[in-house]
Amino acid sequence: MGILGELFFAFAKIGVLTFGGGLTMLPMLKHELVEQKKWVTEDEILDYYAVGQCTPGIIAVNVSTFIGYKKAGIIGAVISTLGMITPSVVIITVIAGILTTFMNNVWVASALMGIRGVVCALLVQTVITLAKKSIEDYFCAFIFIGVFVASFLFSLPSVVAVIITGLLGIFMYKIKEKKRKGREK
C-alpha cells in the first residue's frame, strides 16, 4: 500500500474511533501518528493543532489536512481530509436514513425526547467551558455580551458577527500590544 493509501486508512481509523472532534481527538492522533506510525513528533502535532485552531473549519480535519500535506503534498492533504470525513459521512447517512423511517415509532420518539434533554445539559456545559477560555479581559466580555444581545434580540447574521469582531480584534490586539510594550520599556 502506497503512502496515499496509508494516509487514507490512518485518518479513517481515527475518524471511526473518536467522538466529538476537536481536542478529544488529540490523544487518538498522538497514539496513531506519533507512537504507531512515527510520521510526526508530539511537538509537531501540538503545532498543527495551534494552526488548526487558527484556521477556519473543523479543527480535527484541519490537523489531518496539515499532516497529509507534510507527508505527501497537495494530494496527501486531500486524501487525508477525505479519510477523516468518509466514516462520518457513511455512518451519518445510514443513521439519517434509519431515523427518518422510524421517527414516528413511539419508542424512538421517547428515546429522542430523553436525548434532547441530555443534549441541552451538555451544550450548556460546552458554553461554560468556551466562555472560560475565550473571555480573557473586558474587551472580550464586551464582545461576548454585544454579540449575544445582537444575535438574540436582532437576529444578527452569524457571518456578519464574525467579520465585524475579527476586524475589531485586529484593532484591539494592536492597542493591547502597544500598551504591553510601553509597560516593558
Add this chain to the structure above:
Amino acid sequence: MIYLILFYEFCKIGLFALGGGPATLPFLMDLADKYDWYTKEQLADLVAVSQSTPGPLGINMATFAGYHAAGILGAILASLSLVFPSLVIIILVAKFLNNFNEKPVVKGIFYGIRPAVTGLIAVSVINLFEISLFDEVNGLTKLNVPVAILTVVVFFLLQIKQLGKLHPGVWLLAGAAAGILFRL
C-alpha cells in the same frame, strides 16, 4: 440547483465557523430559518445524533443537514463543501507561512472572534432550549416539565468531577433510556 446552493452555503460555514464543531451550530440555525431543508426540531435531533456517533461533530452535523436537504448526494456534498475552504487555506498556510499562528493579525482576529463565537453558540443553545423543553399546546407554549427536570439533573451531575469526564455517549444513552422508561 439545490446542489449549487448546498455547496455555497456549506463553503460559507466552512469559511466562517472558526473554532471547530460547535461553531457550526449558529450557522445551521441560520440555514433552518432561510431554507425548508430541516426544521429547528430536526436540528435538535441532529445535534444529539452527531454527538453520539463517531467522527468530528461539525462533519456529522453537515452530513446530516445535507441529507435532509437533498438525500445521499446532499450528505456527501455538504461535508465536502464544509472542508473545502479549510483544505485550500491549510495548504496555502503550510506552503507559504511559517509561524502562521504567531502572526499579530491572526492573533488579533481570534482575540475578537473567540468571544463572539461563544456568544453565537450561547444564543443557539437558548434556541435549542425553546425547541427541546417547550411544547406548543393549543397555541400556548408550555414547559415540558419531565424533560426540563432531566436537563437540570444531568447538568448538576456533570458538575461532579468524575462524572463530568464521562464520555458524552454515556449521557446520551442514559437520556435515551430515561426517555423510554418515563415515556417522555
